[in-house]
Amino acid sequence: MRFHKTVNIVLIIIALSFNCVQAQNPRKISGEMISVSSGYYIPLFKVGNEPTKQFIKQFYIQPHLVTNIEYLEFVKANPEWRKSKVKRIFADGNYLRMWNGDFDLGSQVKPNEPVTDISWFAANAYCKWIGMRLPTVSEWEFAAIKNNKIFFQERINEWTMDFNETNIMASSVCGGAGAIANTPEDYAAFLRYSYRDNLKANYSLDDLGFRCVSDSPEKYSQQLNVFVVKK
Amino acid sequence: MSKRIVQKPLLIVFAAMLTIYTVILASGCSGDSNKIEGVEYANLTYAPDVPQPILRDHPSKVIVNLETMQVEGRLADGVKYNFWTFGGKVPGEFIRVREGDEVEFHLDNSPLCSVPHSIDLHAVSGPGGGASASQTMPGHSSTFTFKADHPGLYIYHCATQPVPLHIANGMYGLIYVEPKKALPQVDHEYYIMQSEFYTTGDYGAPGLQDFSLDKALQENPTYVVFNGSVGALTGDNALQAKVGESIRLFVGNIGPNLSSSFHIIGVVFDKVYMFGGTEVTQKNVQTVSIPAGGAAIVEFKVKVPGTYIIVDHSIFRAFNKGAVGMLTVTGAENKEIFSGKHSDNLFYGSDLDKKLENNNSDSSSPTASTSSTNNSPTSIDDIVAAGKQIFSRTCFACHQPDGKGVPNVFPPLAQSNFLNADKDRAIGIVLHGKTGTVTVNKKQYNNVMPAQNLSDDQIAAVLTYVYHSFGNSGKVVTKEDVTKVRNGK
Numbered sequence: 001m002r003f004h005k006t007v008n009i010v011l012i013i014i015a016l017s018f019n020c021v022q023a024q025n026p027r028k029i030s031g032e033m034i035s036v037s038s039g040y041y042i043p044l045f046k047v048g049n050e051p052t053k054q055f056i057k058q059f060y061i062q063p064h065l066v067t068n069i070e071y072l073e074f075v076k077a078n079p080e081w082r083k084s085k086v087k088r089i090f091a092d093g094n095y096l097r098m099w100n101g102d103f104d105l106g107s108q109v110k111p112n113e114p115v116t117d118i119s120w121f122a123a124n125a126y127c128k129w130i131g132m133r134l135p136t137v138s139e140w141e142f143a144a145i146k147n148n149k150i151f152f153q154e155r156i157n158e159w160t161m162d163f164n165e166t167n168i169m170a171s172s173v174c175g176g177a178g179a180i181a182n183t184p185e186d187y188a189a190f191l192r193y194s195y196r197d198n199l200k201a202n203y204s205l206d207d208l209g210f211r212c213v214s215d216s217p218e219k220y221s222q223q224l225n226v227f228v229v230k231k
Numbered sequence: 232m233s234k235r236i237v238q239k240p241l242l243i244v245f246a247a248m249l250t251i252y253t254v255i256l257a258s259g260c261s262g263d264s265n266k267i268e269g270v271e272y273a274n275l276t277y278a279p280d281v282p283q284p285i286l287r288d289h290p291s292k293v294i295v296n297l298e299t300m301q302v303e304g305r306l307a308d309g310v311k312y313n314f315w316t317f318g319g320k321v322p323g324e325f326i327r328v329r330e331g332d333e334v335e336f337h338l339d340n341s342p343l344c345s346v347p348h349s350i351d352l353h354a355v356s357g358p359g360g361g362a363s364a365s366q367t368m369p370g371h372s373s374t375f376t377f378k379a380d381h382p383g384l385y386i387y388h389c390a391t392q393p394v395p396l397h398i399a400n401g402m403y404g405l406i407y408v409e410p411k412k413a414l415p416q417v418d419h420e421y422y423i424m425q426s427e428f429y430t431t432g433d434y435g436a437p438g439l440q441d442f443s444l445d446k447a448l449q450e451n452p453t454y455v456v457f458n459g460s461v462g463a464l465t466g467d468n469a470l471q472a473k474v475g476e477s478i479r480l481f482v483g484n485i486g487p488n489l490s491s492s493f494h495i496i497g498v499v500f501d502k503v504y505m506f507g508g509t510e511v512t513q514k515n516v517q518t519v520s521i522p523a524g525g526a527a528i529v530e531f532k533v534k535v536p537g538t539y540i541i542v543d544h545s546i547f548r549a550f551n552k553g554a555v556g557m558l559t560v561t562g563a564e565n566k567e568i569f570s571g572k573h574s575d576n577l578f579y580g581s582d583l584d585k586k587l588e589n590n591n592s593d594s595s596s597p598t599a600s601t602s603s604t605n606n607s608p609t610s611i612d613d614i615v616a617a618g619k620q621i622f623s624r625t626c627f628a629c630h631q632p633d634g635k636g637v638p639n640v641f642p643p644l645a646q647s648n649f650l651n652a653d654k655d656r657a658i659g660i661v662l663h664g665k666t667g668t669v670t671v672n673k674k675q676y677n678n679v680m681p682a683q684n685l686s687d688d689q690i691a692a693v694l695t696y697v698y699h700s701f702g703n704s705g706k707v708v709t710k711e712d713v714t715k716v717r718n719g720k
Contacts, residue, residue, distance in 0.1 A: 207345060
């Protein structure tokens with residue numbers, strides 16, 4: 001009930017914000033934040049002697065990946081994330097490589113499609129800027145299992161806060177990875193984990209985007225307000 | 232104190248010997264060098280080709296560039312698959328280096344790939360065989376170096392999680408580390424890789440096929456193939472040689488699940504380097520066992536012209552899953568080695584047959600018929616019944632009991648435009664066999680049907696049965712028709 005009320009507030013704020021940004025044709029930023037209620041999650045990998053089940057606290061996750069037009073607003077407000085200014089240790093040479101310039105998406109990039117070619121540092125900074133954070137691997141997997149239509153339809157991989165902490169290659173080469181998995185038949189999960197494992201935080205890749213999460217809807221709505229004001 | 236005095240002259244002698252030895256080494260009297268000299272790029276080839284032998288008498292620095300790519304390609308006629316590859320094809324490019332070489336390996340992952348890739352070379356001594364050092368995201372390139380310290384033939388494959396999927400999708404090839412003392416020269420060297428594919432659709436099911444995890448877990452492949460697809464080594468793609476030539480095959484088996492019983496019909500391997508090692512482990516071998524993730528080198532000479540069928544002698548895989556290749560040998564016949572068929576005579580049964588016949592006098596089998604005047608049945612129904620029996624002994628294994636054949640491998644007889652169009656042609660094929668491309672019901676087949684060892688009566692009966700079955704035209708083939716074709720009239 002409390003959540004519904006908050007959603008309404010968010011909707012109102014977004015409705016108001018539309019007046020300001022309509023010219024840039026943004027997609028709806030939210031209104032449908034997905035509430036992921038708390039529960040137990042069985043991670044792909046066993047972790048030492050810890051119990052296999054992991055408790056995930058309730059959180060709220062964006063229903064869509066951050067788009068180019070949304071990211072453009074972030075770049076405008078934060079000059080250090082401009083294509084021409086970003087430091088190589090924070091984003092490699094492919095950062096926003098499809099964009100024509102600092103504020104020019106060019107003809108190949110569609111405003112309402114997920115922004116890709118952004119590094120972990122960039123994604124992390126964006127989420128902070130809107131008062132949110134990146135999801136953890138466990139949160140992302142947990143949310144994806146519950147809402148797989150929303151999470152797997154775009155065929156874009158997503159940054160997570162602790163993307164390379166499992167390091168399955170280091171712990172087990174070849175067939176060994178199956179032995180330390182809770183669900184060795186979940187090949188799709190293996191693909192995601194090995195993808196994450198091989199990332200470095202400054203990599204910018206064509207099929208890698210992100211979305212943000214928040215621990216409470218109130219916080220999100222508050223910060224979104226700030227976001228809207230910035231626009 | 233006294234000890235030291237005694238030792239001094241000994242030391243001088245030792246030093247002198249060392250100097251002499253060094254001089255010998257420097258003057259090059261010690262045989263071929265172990266010192267790395269020069270830099271070169273490895274020459275890579277796609278199957279069935281093998282790079283030229285390495286003629287150097289010293290090790291070099293060798294640079295290998297291999298690109299991982301994900302490409303849609305042909306798995307069988309009308310069947311497509313999204314292959315993950317080394318170099319754009321399955322199997323990956325053949326790498327040839329020399330024992331002692333320092334190999335600088337560059338693994339480039341195409342920006343168009345969806346997942347990271349890597350390489351585990353079984354020739355590498357070190358954790359993961361290069362796997363951890365070569366984990367590479369799309370649009371990135373990794374470099375590592377290894378010493379080719381173990382000569383022999385080795386598998387390489389992708390080792391990114393989930394490894395079984397990367398292998399099942401086509402990521403494997405062979406690397407040959409040529410021994411310092413190279414193997415004897417031969418006329419032909421070829422590269423053959425056996426592997427399995429697990430598809431959601433059945434064998435031959437058309438269209439783009441997805442990977443089936445269920446079948447892979449059950450180790451029940453839809454396809455078992457040589458060089459990446461059904462027909463990659465048959466028809467126009469058959470290996471070629473001339474009578475009298477020597478052949479060396481570098482054969483790998485990646486599995487991912489099955490062991491191979493590698494065999495060439497009509498060939499005895501003169502020498503086998505079991506498991507791809509450097510010693511001749513056996514001479515005169517019929518079938519070589521190659522484990523998943525293993526290899527073998529076989530050598531033989533071809534003495535008689537013809538088509539030799541390469542199979543995994545776990546024979547259902549060859550018949551029904553695609554594990555068939557061909558070696559075409561041209562040149563003069565050698566009747567001393569192999570005569571061909573001398574003659575075809577009537578056979579009225581052995582004494583044993585007669586005993587069985589007496590015990591079972593009401594038998595209606597045409598082969599057990601006691602008719603003294605004529606062995607052949609008379610009414611059309613009898614002929615069709617007799618033909619059916621011949622069919623189910625001789626023809627059904629390839630053409631299938633329902634006459635529908637095996638997609639892409641054996642053409643159908645059922646409602647076959649090819650069969651119904653020409654009776655004499657059909658008789659000729661049963662008599663003499665057929666090799667090469669035929670188009671049946673708009674589909675191409677390229678395989679070998681051997682000449683059938685049947686009498687004119689039997690051929691007439693079996694063809695009449697076929698024409699009266701499976702929705703065919705209902706023609707009657709008589710003994711006289713067959714005799715006419717046999718005599719070439």
